[in-house]
Amino acid sequence: MKRISIIFLCLVLIFIASGCSSIESPNSVMAKYLESIKKADIITATNYLSKSDNRTDPISNSDKTNDLMLKALFSKITYETPSLDRKENDKATVKVKVTAPDMTRIMGTVISQAFGMAFATAFSEGKDSKNTDTFMNQLIINSVNDPNCPMTTVEAQIEFIKEDNQWKILSSDENLTKLGDAITGNMITAFSGLASKFGSSK
Numbered sequence: 001m002k003r004i005s006i007i008f009l010c011l012v013l014i015f016i017a018s019g020c021s022s023i024e025s026p027n028s029v030m031a032k033y034l035e036s037i038k039k040a041d042i043i044t045a046t047n048y049l050s051k052s053d054n055r056t057d058p059i060s061n062s063d064k065t066n067d068l069m070l071k072a073l074f075s076k077i078t079y080e081t082p083s084l085d086r087k088e089n090d091k092a093t094v095k096v097k098v099t100a101p102d103m104t105r106i107m108g109t110v111i112s113q114a115f116g117m118a119f120a121t122a123f124s125e126g127k128d129s130k131n132t133d134t135f136m137n138q139l140i141i142n143s144v145n146d147p148n149c150p151m152t153t154v155e156a157q158i159e160f161i162k163e164d165n166q167w168k169i170l171s172s173d174e175n176l177t178k179l180g181d182a183i184t185g186n187m188i189t190a191f192s193g194l195a196s197k198f199g200s201s202k
Contacts, residue, residue, distance in 0.1 A: 026092040026160040026167040030082040033169060034098070037183050040071040049176075050161055050168035069137040072144045076101050076151070077183060090162035095155070096182055101144050102152040103187035110139045154182045 029048055036045035078099045085093040156178045159170040180188040
């Protein structure tokens, strides 16, 4: 009887220990990140990223003037359940498939409209960059909320690392670009390529 009690106690202790040390899977963390993005909860979403002094996440650095635009954009996101592609020691890769407003096409339309507005008001007074930003954001909101808003589906493999015994999305520029493209319809890569074409060459 005493032997049975000892065995039972050991099993209880093992169960408690395993419960306390449970680690959320990378694909589960990815799903929670996407849910936070859908709600435009940038603070919560950022908590799923690994720590990095060099992190250049444009989403987490947005100011209040962009809140309505981000909410409109991210509310349209849908995604398939993320799947674990690879896990080895403290590194993992998760496959994601996200459908979002096609910002490449939307921004093409918005820029054309903005140029038209700029030409029409070229000789007016009282223009400033804040009003221009507000106007641009409103054009984007109108396009995203349009029932015929163009959508695109992006598939990506997102890298994870284990940090403080928890799985986090790797905060490297390359990884954040892939993630940013997935949730913005390839906008980051498209505009990066556009900037390189018109930037100064050495």
